[in-house]
Structure formats: C-alpha cells, structure tokens
Amino acid sequence: MGEIAAILTAVCWSFTSIFFNNASRAIGSVRVNRLRLLVATAILLLAHWIFLGTPIPTQASGERWLWLGLSGIIGLALGDAFLFQAYVHIGARLTTIIMALDPVVSTLIAWLWLGEQLTLMEVFGILFTVFGVGWVVMEQRNGQTGHSRRDLLLGILCGGGAVLGQAIGFVLSKKGLENGFSPLSGVLIRIVIATLVMWLLALLSGKIRDTWEGLYNKEARNNILAGALVGPSLGVWLSMVSVQMIPVGIASTLMATRPVMLLPLSKWFYNEKISIRSIIGTLIALIGVTLIFLVG
Template sequence: MFVGVGAALLAALFWALSARWYERVGSRIGAVEINALKGLISLVLFIPFLFASSAPWPSGNSAWAFVVSGVIGIAIGDSAWLACLRRIGPRRALNFEFFPPILTGLLALVWLSEALTLINWLGMFVILSSVRFVMAHRLADTQVVENEVGKGLLLGAIAALCQTLGILLSAYGFTQGAGVLEATITRLAPALVVLIPFLSFPQLYRRLKGFTLDHWSSLLMAITLGTTLALWLQLISVNAIGATLSQTMLSLSPLVALLVLRYRGWDVWLATGFATLGVVLVLQ
C-alpha cells in the first residue's frame, strides 16, 4: 500500500514540475513533436534497466491492453494535454486533474470491480477540493489568446478522458500479469509509432536547431522526470493500489509541487491539512 501511495505522490510531483518546463518550450515546438521526442528519449533511458529486470512481458489480452492504453493515454492524451497547456497555461490546465479520479472511480467500479466505500469517496472529494482551493490562490495566470481558450478547454477535457481510459486499461493489463517496467515500455513504444506519421522531420529539425541551452535543459528535465520516471511510477502505483486510488493520489500534483518548492502561506498549509485528511479517508 505505502509503495503505491509513495510512487503516485512522486509521479504527481514530477508531473507538476514538468508542466512548467514544457510550457517554456511549448511556444517553440508543437505538442505532437514534444510528445514524440519524450517518447523516444524515454525509451532510450529505459533500455539499461531492462538488463536488470527478469519480470515477464505482457502477453495476450494484457499486451493489447497496454498497447491501447499507450495509444489513448500517451499518443492522444499527452498530445492533447501539451496542446492544452500551450493554449491556456498551467493554472487552467491543471483544473482538469479534478476529473480523472472521479471518472476512474465510476468506470473502475463497473469494469474492474474496484468498489469504493462512502468514506473513500468523501476522502477523494476532500483531496480534490483542497487541490482546487490552493490552485486558485497560488498558480499565476498565463497570458493567453482569447480565441484559443475554447480550444484549450476542449483539449483539456480530451486529455482528462484519455488519461482515465489509459489508467483503466493499464489496471486491466496488470490483472493478467506483467512486469511494471515491461508494461511501461509496452505502453510507450506503440504510442511513439502512432505519432511518427504526424511528424514533419525537416520542420522538427529547424525548430530544434533554434533551441537555446535553456530550452534544451527544460525539455530534457521535463522528459526525464515528467515522462520517464513519472510513467514508471504511475504504473507501479496502479499495480500496487489500483486505478482509482492511484488517480486520486496523482491529482495531488499541484499541491505537492508547491510544498517542495517551499511556497508557504495559510492557504497552502490549510490545503495540505485537508488533503492529508483526504488521503487518510481514501486509504481506509
């Protein structure tokens, strides 16, 4: 239980931090291009760890579940999320973290028989409300083009739905037996294959050629933490505590980031207190 919760909280932190880094490079390179780059670099980073792993690869229905999870959750969902982030900024984009835990809880009940008690649902509501409260006070608005807001909100909704379906499919894949690292690669590789036809390599080369050292450092930090490690930790969490509890812990990403970055104030401490209470209730 504690391994799953800890993995989810670390993934939440890495996602929140990477949102800022991705925002820095989002004006220089498209969402699909970023998504493909992060997939390629993450796969390369995973290779050394495979030599130390003896866990089984997904097979049969399990393999298909992870493949479809990667296409929906990573290829489509992450591209939509990055495009949303570019259009409406981190504050508005992170509002969509409110919905996946609720959707996951309802769908997991029907599909995976992950039944939550009334106390668990109350804890989820307390966590999500705490995060929403502190975000309204602490995350600065980003300058946006007004006619892009509607597109950004639609993309955020698509990303939330894809994230939910991706988590559910991954949880189903683990019911058939698979190693976490192997499952992560099985998700990531098909997503990259799906993205390749949508890339313009000459255009990508020109854009990357114009990157400064700051752009490269932001991109590589975001990929290493927000994709490579966060995807791995996410599946560790899903495998350990299930889809619904994992999604709920992941929704704490903005609050965890504020604490680690040493933002202080009555609102942060109040939200942290209530979020902690929510975690206790969810884990009952």
C-alpha cells in the same frame, strides 16, 4: 506500497512539469511532446534490458500488448495531445482545474468496467483531495487576461479529452497489468506504442525534421532529457506500479496532488509567492491523502 508509488508519481510529475515548461518556452510544446516520448523510449529500453534481460518484453502476450498499447495511444498520445492543446487555448491554471476531475472520472470508469469498489472512507479521501487541489489551482492571479469564447470552448473540450484519455489509459493499464505482469514491461509497451503513433503523425504531417531540430537548442535539450527521465520514464513506471496494486480511483487521486507538490518547486525555480489560500488547499488535500492512507 501502491499509495507510496502514487505519491512518488506526483513528485516526479511535478519536477517534469518544470522541466517541460522550460523546454516548451524554448522550442514549443508540440516539439517537446514528441521528443520527450522518444527520449523516454530510449531510457526505458535500456532499463528493461538491464533489469529484465531483454530490450523489449518478448514474454508479453498479444493480449497484453493490445491493452497496454491502447493505453499508450489513448492515455499518452491522444490524452497528452489534448492536454497540450488545452494549455494553448486556456492556459495552465484552467487546464489544471479541469484535470482535477480525473480522479472522479477514473473512479467511475473503473467501477463500471472493472467493478472496483471503494469504501466510504476512501470516497471521502478522494473528495477532500480533489477539493484541496481545486482550491489551490482555482486561485485568481493579478493581471490574468481573459480568454475568448472560442478559446474557452476549445480549451474545455480539449481538457475534457485529456481527462478522459488519462482515465481510460489508467483503466486499460490496469487490465494489461493483471496477474502480476511487470510494471516496467507495461510502461515500456505503453511508451513504445505511443511514440510510434506520435512520430507516424509527425511523418505524415512533414514535421520530422522540424521536431528533430529542437534538440539543437541546448536549454530545451537538457530540460527534455531531465524531464523524460523523471516523467515518462520513472514517473509513468511508478504510476503503473500504483495502478497495479490499488484501485484506479485511489491511484489517480494521489497522482492528482501534483499542483500541490508544485508549490514549493515554483517558489524554488521561479520565486513565485505561496499564498495563504494555497497553504489551506494543501492542508485540505493532505487530509484527503491521509484518509486514503489510513484505509490502505
């Protein structure tokens, strides 16, 4: 069940990448980052009210709010802020290559902090999956321009910050979800705290009105609504289900298959050509995923 939730997370995040990419082209990534969290908060508050009877998880202890709140700040607010800045400096392809290291970092942190142990088969599964994903995203494209030394350095630093943010966020979530705590409540706490932090920063920097005006753009508004539904809402909820049920390293590895999932979507939405190299990388990644499922 946890493995299936992780794969479905990757599917959701693949769709949300398309939606948020379209929105970012219209109004900029910084606006989109703030607005997506705000919309996701509204969706999750309603879902929590419908399924669990209250708009907020009043039954959660202060300790859970602490762990999950920190997870939201580090993983969603800071981690995603670093991620969007990495996109600005070095583009999506190089950023995705750096993000492919997330399963390795997540596994190490979970081992050091939570004492999670992986079997040899699971380790091989992670290696195959990471290599396959890396093989896909490292493919050079014709006409690609180089990056300045400054942008390359800043991009690598921001990408590293995004990897650490996501990895630490998952481990903190695992801690906050212990003893069968509701993943829906967990993701709501994460999103609420991350949203408060992001909008507080917007208030301090005088960007509230500028951000809000982004919703006047119809294309951006529609894509943000769709992306917030399948990404920060459904996708992050599924990721919490996965992290709660299986080791963090396995969960993050399966979620990291998003670039592979994006191949048919990019063909569908943007008519991008799928190369032989991409197909080979996908097959290698699928071998890794299969090894993980065989053990699970």
